[in-house]
Amino acid sequence: MGVTTILWYTVGFSLCFSGGEGQIIGNLDMAFLNGVDPMTPFGSGEIPMFVFFAYQMMFAIITPALITGAFSNRIRFPAYLVFLVAWLLLVYFPFVHMIWGGGLLAEWGVLDFAGGIAVHNIAGMAALASVMFVGRRRIIERGPHSIPLVALGTGLLWFGWFGFNAGSELQVDSITALAFINTDIAASFAAISWMFLEWKMKRKPKLVGLLTGAVAGLATITPAAGFVSTGSAAIIGISAGVICYAAVSLKNKLNWDDALDVWGVHGVGGALGIIMLGLLGNTAVNPAGANGLFYGGADFFVKELVAVLVSSVYAFGFTYGMLWIINKFIKVKTSEAEEAALDETLHGESAYLD
DSSP states (O other), X not given: OHHHHHHIIIIIHHHHHSSOTTSSSOOSTTGGGTTOOTTOEETTTTEEHHHHHHHHHHHXXXXXXXXXXTTTTOXXXXXXXXXXXXXXXXXXXXXXXHHHSSOHHHHHTOOOSSOIIIIIIHHHHHHHHHHHHHOOOXXXXXXXXXXXXXXXXXXXXXXXXXXXHHHTTSSOSHHHHHHHHHHHHHHHHHHHHHHHHHHHHHSSOOHHHHHHHHHXXXXXXXXXXXXXXXXXXXXXXXXXXXXXXXXXXHHHHTTOOOTTOHIIIIIHHHHHHHHHHHHHOOTTTOTTSOOOGGGTOHHHHHHHHHHHHHHHHHHHHHHHHHHHHHHHHSOOBOOHHHHHTHHHHHHSOOSOOO
């Protein structure tokens, strides 16, 4: 929050939302909130620019935070700070501008209601690249430190997601309500689908599986929340529960050490949501949206598919390359000794007093 807020205030907001129409990145006209005061309106004036600034700042804060869960215990803090700044400047800000800031993808007709590409897909692919670069943990964790805290965190996420998805309409109207309801429907169907699938495969209905499925449903409905019907949201939720479960199972089979399943839940979920929007988008639900393939919009489906492929390849490739370059100047990976006592070694503090 500290680093991202500073970067957002100084240059990030401006790079995302000023200038650069039809381009990859914006300009610095609103750097340091230049020319913006509490009375400056956003868009047609429904909300102040300050509100939009703060709202989008929350997206900027959460997106790189998703990545950190994947490489738990394996990245040194100085290298992480460089990674955080570089990733925001060279991956997150360009994609936000291209999708939400009137840039290249928006001009082409790509839709992403609340962050399927701009948040979840690029973070998930960056997480996978990070895991590939740093390798597996040497000190094996015994499992979740606290399942009740996992449940609490999921509940906070589920509740907060209503703000991300419904709030992305940027006003209170019927689409706001639609996005709110679709978010809950998809998360619920995904949670129960995951639970029953895991119950069948592992003979036990696991709470962590239920919670993971809920987050997968939330990530998957994100790009489509305001563009599809409630029935489509249920289909998206079921698809998320099944496909994201399969992705996590594949990760386990391949021994990728993604500690919080960021790729399987957010990366695959975000990409799946964009594809499902390309299939199920319906202008009868939201005239500002587009018809998906099932409603005659073959061109729109192709655009969504190309966008998710390009964003996946770029986020993975750039993240891996960036970590390789950073490692030439600042050691990225923790040593076995550092990993064994990470908090004390890197920060002179310990998270747990035994």
